[in-house]
Amino acid sequence: MFEKLEFAQKPKKGETWDVAIIGSGPSALTAAIYTTRGAASTIILGGENWGGQLKLTTVVDNFPGFHEGIQGPELMDRMRFQAERFGAEFVEKNVVRVDFKKKPFEIYTTDEAIRSNSVIIATGARNKWLGISGEQEFLGRGVATCAPCDAPFYKDKIVAVVGGGDSALTEALVLTKYASKVYVIHRRDQLRASFAMQEKVRKNARIEFLWNTEVVEIMGSSVVEKLKIKNNKTYEEGELLVNGIFIAIGHAPASEIFVGQVDIDERGYVIVHDNTKTSVEGVFAAGEIHDAYYKQAITSAGFGCMAAMDALLYLDKDIPTW
Amino acid sequence: MAVVDITDDTFEEKVLQSQIPVLVDFWAPWCGPCQMAGPVLEQLSEEYKDKVLIVKLNVDEQQKYASQFGVMSIPTAILFQNGKEVGRQVGFAGKQAFEDLIKKAL
Numbered sequence: 001m002f003e004k005l006e007f008a009q010k011p012k013k014g015e016t017w018d019v020a021i022i023g024s025g026p027s028a029l030t031a032a033i034y035t036t037r038g039a040a041s042t043i044i045l046g047g048e049n050w051g052g053q054l055k056l057t058t059v060v061d062n063f064p065g066f067h068e069g070i071q072g073p074e075l076m077d078r079m080r081f082q083a084e085r086f087g088a089e090f091v092e093k094n095v096v097r098v099d100f101k102k103k104p105f106e107i108y109t110t111d112e113a114i115r116s117n118s119v120i121i122a123t124g125a126r127n128k129w130l131g132i133s134g135e136q137e138f139l140g141r142g143v144a145t146c147a148p149c150d151a152p153f154y155k156d157k158i159v160a161v162v163g164g165g166d167s168a169l170t171e172a173l174v175l176t177k178y179a180s181k182v183y184v185i186h187r188r189d190q191l192r193a194s195f196a197m198q199e200k201v202r203k204n205a206r207i208e209f210l211w212n213t214e215v216v217e218i219m220g221s222s223v224v225e226k227l228k229i230k231n232n233k234t235y236e237e238g239e240l241l242v243n244g245i246f247i248a249i250g251h252a253p254a255s256e257i258f259v260g261q262v263d264i265d266e267r268g269y270v271i272v273h274d275n276t277k278t279s280v281e282g283v284f285a286a287g288e289i290h291d292a293y294y295k296q297a298i299t300s301a302g303f304g305c306m307a308a309m310d311a312l313l314y315l316d317k318d319i320p321t322w
Numbered sequence: 323m324a325v326v327d328i329t330d331d332t333f334e335e336k337v338l339q340s341q342i343p344v345l346v347d348f349w350a351p352w353c354g355p356c357q358m359a360g361p362v363l364e365q366l367s368e369e370y371k372d373k374v375l376i377v378k379l380n381v382d383e384q385q386k387y388a389s390q391f392g393v394m395s396i397p398t399a400i401l402f403q404n405g406k407e408v409g410r411q412v413g414f415a416g417k418q419a420f421e422d423l424i425k426k427a428l
Contacts, residue, residue, distance in 0.1 A: 048362070048416035055354040073354040094416060110418070140395040140412030149353045152382070153394040223392050244394065 006087035007039040016104045016115040017043045019311050021088075022095050023122030025052025026297045027287030029079035030304030031120045031311075036086035038312040043089045043114060045107060050092055051076040052124050053251070054297060058148040058174060063297055075297070100261045100280045118282045118311045121258060121270060122304060125251035125288040125295075130162065134218030135247070142224025142244045147171035154179045154244050160227060161185065162215055163248035165192045169201050171248045176206040183240065185210045187232060210240075218245060253289050267292070276307040284311050323371045325363050325378050330386040333379070337387075338405040340375060343427035345420070347378040348388050348398045355414040356397045362417045363399075366424065374424050403427045 011017055019035045021028045024046030035042045054060065057072030066075070084090055093109040104115040127145045129135055135143055144150045147161075151174050159179045161172045164186035175182045184201075189211045191198055201207055210229065216237070217228040227240045253268045263271040263279035269292055270278055270285040278285050286307035287300035325347070328336045337344045347363055349356035360378075367376040381388045381396060391400055391407065400410040401423050409426045411419050 049355065049358060049414050051354070051358075055358075073357070140398055140410070141392050142394055144395050146355070146395070149355060150395045152350070153388075223394065 002085055004085055004087075007037060008041040008087060010041055010087065010089060014115075016117060017041050018116070018315055019043070019118050019120060019308075020045060020105070020107050020114055020116035021120045021122055022098075022107065023047070023052070023120075023124055023287070023289070024050040024080070024090075025054065025076070025122065025124045025287060025300060026079065027124070027289075027300040027304035027307070028052075028120070028122035029076070029083045030301040031122060031286055031308040032083035032088040032304075033079075033086060034305050034308030035120075035311060036083065036088050038308065040118075040312060040315055042083075042087070043091060043116065044083065045091050045093060045095050045109065045114070046080075047094050048092055050090075051080075056146045056148065057170065060297060095257060098257055098261055100283055105283065118314055119284070120304075120307045120311055121262070121278065121283065121285040121289055122287050122300075122307070123254040123257075123289050124300070125253050127247065128250050128252050130215060130247060130249065132215060132217055134220070134224075138218055138220060138224045141222065142220060142242075143218060144244060144246050145248070147174040147246055150244075150246075151175050151178045156180050157243035158241065159183070159244040159246065160215075160240065160242045161246045161248055163250065164188060164190075165248070165250060166194055166197050167250075168248035169193045169197045171246045172207055173200060173204065175246065176204050179244075180206065182207045183210055183242070184208070185213050185215060185227075185229065187212065187214050215245070251288065251295075253292075255289060274310075276303065276310045282311075282314055284314075323367050323375075325360075325367045325376050328377045328379055330379075330384045333384075333387045336375075336377060337402050340402070342373065342375055343401060343403045343408075343424070344375045344377060345424060346387075346400050346402065347376065348381050348393045348396055348400070349378055350380060350382045350396055352382075353396050359397045359399075359414040359420075362414075362420065366417070366420055370424060373428060399423060401427055 018040035019042045021044045054072035059069040061069045097108040099106040107114045155178045158181045160183040212233045270290045276284045284307040286303040
């Protein structure tokens with residue numbers, strides 16, 4: 001085990017922290033590694049279901065330093081250990097409310113109030129839903145969002161993946177290890193996914209693309225049995241027999257609890273200026289809560305580092321030369 | 323009381339014939355959210371001991387009852403009372419969600 005090094009004294013219960021980080025994905029945990037090493041006492045409000053989107057993936061091949069790939073859940077465990085090694089306090093509780101009008105800022109979990117002189121918002125984004133009939137009714141009975149979790153239930157079965165980005169194709173590839181047939185249903189006629197990912201998918205004989213196609217309804221008796229689909233160019237409707245459907249149409253920022261506290265745009269992203277600063281001085285944002293474009297583990301980690309350095313500067317801590 | 327492992331062979335006796343309500347955690351070792359749910363269920367097993375029995379079933383090794391009850395996502399926790407399903411929680415949504423489920427049988 002590595003030597004544990006702590007550079008800041010943790011405040012006693014009820015006292016004020018230097019930095020409170022809300023979230024527990026790559027941006028949150030990277031921020032904590034930097035704030036703790038900058039001698040700022042740091043509490044991470046990581047949520048009960050912590051670790052972010054990477055906890056729902058399998059192998060991550062594009063995170064530098066892991067040339068043979070690393071499992072997403074393991075990568076997040078390692079980031080957490082690293083933040084804790086430098087003295088970050090990790091709380092597995094959900095934040096229900098914040099008050100950034102008070103100084104120090106106040107953050108409420110289900111059972112306690114936490115005070116902090118600065119805040120880094122890093123709550124990231126969560127799965128988007130289609131919002132169609134059958135989707136919530138069949139959740140866990142054929143409707144799924146996590147192929148690495150649920151793929152083995154579809155051994156020798158037929159499944160559909162909805163979406164056209166890297167995450168949709170990753171889900172499709174995971175499913176081909178079990179399912180006999182995987183339809184990728186995409187509403188456009190081309191993919192947003194990376195070239196490397198598209199190449200992998202094209203070589204896979206079990207995957208079939210349905211272009212310009214939207215799912216209108218998910219149907220079945222006790223479990224999913226078929227989809228009603230529609231071609232959005234020809235308006236032709238049809239049915240597709242499947243045992244399951246994986247929704248991978250992207251993510252929406254998890255910003256609900258910050259409404260009315262910091263400026264948020266019409267799509268729900270926290271608005272930042274000067275890289276990581278929100279509309280409230282001392283409150284910073286990092287990762288997919290404000291980044292609608294890059295959305296990678298490594299860019300989120302980078303944003304986390306930036307927010308941490310800006311928070312340290314705001315707290316008037318010396319920025320060490322890393 | 324610790325969460326005990328059950329199998330398809332012991333399901334009938336431990337779950338369906340139990341005198342008290344039973345919460346069955348359908349899980350597998352490769353599932354990230356299942357690993358997070360594990361410690362929470364251990365806690366609840368202590369907090370609700372004598373009231374609710376919490377057991378886990380590894381769906382990698384045991385498929386009969388998982389399939390019979392239409393479990394197609396993990397973690398799925400199903401609450402049984404008098405041999406019948408009275409509720410389920412799909413996915414790990416935190417301790418409160420499990421408690422809300424357990425309360426359906428209390």
